[in-house]
Each structure stands twice: as C-alpha cells, then as structure tokens.
Amino acid sequence: MKTGIANMKKSIILMLLMSCLACSSPSGNIDSHINSHNSEQTQPSLYEKMGGKPALDNIIDNLINIIGQDDVVFAHFAQSNVTRFKDQLTVFLCHLADGPCQYKGDSMEDIHQGMYINKNEFNHFVELFIEAMDAADISYPIQNLLLARLAPLRKTIIKM
Amino acid sequence: MNKIPPLLYGCFLALCSANCSAEGKILATPGVSQIEGSGGGGIVPWAQLAGYATEESISVSAACSRVTVQDFSLDSCALQANLYDKIELSYAKQNFEVTPLKLNLKQNIIGAKINLFGDLVYSTIPQVSLGIQSKKLKTSDVAFSLGAKKDAGTDVYIAASKLHLGFINGYNWLWNVTARHTKSNELGLLGFGGAHEKKKIQLEVSSAILLNRHLALGVEFRQKPDNLNLGEDHWKDIFIAWFPNKHLSVTLAYVDLGSIAAIDKQTGWYLSTMWYL
Numbered sequence: 001m002k003t004g005i006a007n008m009k010k011s012i013i014l015m016l017l018m019s020c021l022a023c024s025s026p027s028g029n030i031d032s033h034i035n036s037h038n039s040e041q042t043q044p045s046l047y048e049k050m051g052g053k054p055a056l057d058n059i060i061d062n063l064i065n066i067i068g069q070d071d072v073v074f075a076h077f078a079q080s081n082v083t084r085f086k087d088q089l090t091v092f093l094c095h096l097a098d099g100p101c102q103y104k105g106d107s108m109e110d111i112h113q114g115m116y117i118n119k120n121e122f123n124h125f126v127e128l129f130i131e132a133m134d135a136a137d138i139s140y141p142i143q144n145l146l147l148a149r150l151a152p153l154r155k156t157i158i159k160m
Numbered sequence: 161m162n163k164i165p166p167l168l169y170g171c172f173l174a175l176c177s178a179n180c181s182a183e184g185k186i187l188a189t190p191g192v193s194q195i196e197g198s199g200g201g202g203i204v205p206w207a208q209l210a211g212y213a214t215e216e217s218i219s220v221s222a223a224c225s226r227v228t229v230q231d232f233s234l235d236s237c238a239l240q241a242n243l244y245d246k247i248e249l250s251y252a253k254q255n256f257e258v259t260p261l262k263l264n265l266k267q268n269i270i271g272a273k274i275n276l277f278g279d280l281v282y283s284t285i286p287q288v289s290l291g292i293q294s295k296k297l298k299t300s301d302v303a304f305s306l307g308a309k310k311d312a313g314t315d316v317y318i319a320a321s322k323l324h325l326g327f328i329n330g331y332n333w334l335w336n337v338t339a340r341h342t343k344s345n346e347l348g349l350l351g352f353g354g355a356h357e358k359k360k361i362q363l364e365v366s367s368a369i370l371l372n373r374h375l376a377l378g379v380e381f382r383q384k385p386d387n388l389n390l391g392e393d394h395w396k397d398i399f400i401a402w403f404p405n406k407h408l409s410v411t412l413a414y415v416d417l418g419s420i421a422a423i424d425k426q427t428g429w430y431l432s433t434m435w436y437l
Contacts, residue, residue: 118214118216119184119215119216119245120184120215120217123184123186123214124184126186127186130373139330140331140372140373141326141329141330141331142330144326144330144331144332145326145330146326147325147326148324148326148327151282151325152282152284154282155283
C-alpha cells in the first residue's frame, strides 16, 4: 500500500512536470520578467510572431486557392465575391491576431446565417486552413495559437 | 492473433457502407484504442470516442496491442464503431500469458460509451462521456483459486477530456481524467471482487503534448483495486504515439505495472497499432 502511494505520488509529479513545461515557456514568463521594468514594452503580438502582413496575405492567397479546388466547401463560397472575401478575412484575422487592424465587418453569425454548415464541413475547413498555413511556412506552435483564437468561433459558424 | 466474431465484423461493415468517409476531426485528436478496447490512451479510456467520425458520420476502427513485462505478456485486439460521435461500441479480446507457469488467461470485453456533453477541441468546457466495459473471463480457474468472487463484471466510468490549443508555448496539451467503478482484478484477468474489496472508485489520468501534427508524447496513470490482497499495483506508462494519417496510428510505451499476482517489478514495453476506416 505504501509503495502504491509512493508510486502514485511519483506519477502525479511526472504529470505536473509535463504540464509545467508551460511555466518554463521561453517566450512567455521569462520575457515578461525581462521586460517588466520596461512596463510599456510588451512581447510581440501573435500577428507579429506569425510574420505580419506578408505572412497573412500568403495564408489567405493559399486558402483561396485551396478552397477553389475543394469539393466539400467550395459550394459555400461559390457565390462569394473573392476580392471582398479576401479583404474582409485579412482584416478579421489581423484583428484576431492582435495586429494593427480593426474588424468592423459583419459578425460571424450574420455571415454564416442560412449556410447550414455542419461539423464535418467546419472541421474540413479547419484542415484546409491548416494546409494554407503550412504552405505559408507558418510554424506549428504559431498555427496552434492562431487556431486557439479561431476555435471559440465554431459555435457562431455551424448550423446557423 | 485473436479472432473477431465474423457476425460482429459483418455488422461493422454494414454500418460502414452507410457513411464511412469519416475524416471530420483534426489528426490525432481521437487518440487510440486502450487495452480494453475503448477509445483512449493506452491504459485509460478517454472521453473522446474512437475514430474520426463527427455528428454527421460513422467510423470504424481496429487495433491490436502487445504488452510485454518480465513475467507476463498481454495481447489484445479490439474493434470500435463510432456512431455520429455520440456513441462508441467496442469489442476486445485479451490473451494474458503467465510466462513462468506457461498459462494463458483469456477475457472478452464489450464496451459502450456515450458522449454526454462538450467538445474536446471547440467547447470551453471539457468533453465528458459515460462508458461501460462488460467483461467475461473465459479462463476462471486461476481467478477463483486466488480468491476472486466472480468470472464476469462490469466497469462503469465517467471521463472528462480537453485539448487546449497552443496551451504550452504554442503546443497543444491534452488531459483526461477518468473515474471508474470497478471490481476487476488485473483488468478482470484475475476475476472480479475478492475478500479485500474496499473502495470501488478508481482514478485514472492521462496528459499528453502534441509535439507536431503527427506525434504525441504523454504519460498515464491508472489506479487499481487490490481485492485479492496480492499487492495489485497502480499502473503507469509514458508513451509516444505516431499518427502518419487518419488511417493509422502506432503507439509505443514504457510501462510500469508494479506487482502482478504477487510477482514484483513488472516493467516493460507496450506496442499498439490502430487502423481507422
């Protein structure tokens, strides 16, 4: 029994250690400590980390090409004005990634109203978006940080 | 290799013809098949359902694994069907070899899991599921001679899982906590219940980091009862799982199973392959 508890403690410590990789994040806490006496200077925004406007333009160009060749989601975009879609999405993502933009367009609910997007289609679109980020050489951690900001939007996009 | 009943196989194929192009989820997020056949990690059933089906589709998967420690080995093969990402049905056959005694213990497990609420990736709350594993020991002599009360039993568990996108310095972090009501001795391979039955709820935990889209590195811990007073230990492992695409995964783990049937220090390796339709 005693060894059982000791073993359990060991495992719990191991798990805590794994989750604590987060605490030792080099671009997180350490940077903010260094910058703390320089209080106004914060760490770079996600927009800057991903490579700013050139990277975002690259992602969106790739995405439009990929959508154009995709059987599953193309139908939802067939009626769209490509130039408008591109401009609006650029501002939207720039805003979402804390870039120097203010998105004042339609809400996600309004845009997807009546499109009856299901979970399969939504998830498939996420994969196309990942493909577009891959093709723009966005690193895996930066992709995840951007996806983390997009994920909560799912409830405003599907089945409206 | 264990044989899966042809009837069951036929059923799965029939289901599959309905809609089996299920590729809805992000790669690696459904996890793998655990040793009792449920979708999960290697030893812990998770809240997410096996396979890549979403609300609009069905998926079918199969897995075989082998655990080899000093004095024992466990072969297990399983089939899973995921119906609309709401219900998971599973069937597993286990063959446990007691090397020093040249003895084989066999058990079959029928499992079901229902997703109660939440979404692993997209909801703010965790995904929560309720599951059962109904176990029937085919070779009960050893179990009864060690003091087990029954040769069949049903585990009931509730599991909560969450994948946090970009949580650890941009890397995705997954955790799962499972509470299991069980009387199983060594998964049921040594029968069910015994003279030293005490608390019946056991806790199981998993934690994993996705190193990239195809590789997950994690640890698991599974608390186990000691109904037979043989010093049955809690299990733990550290695993790496590889997901080259949505049709295959391979998991390698180093396992520490502690004492089994009063034989101490059982550590070794776990290798599992899973196929997804």
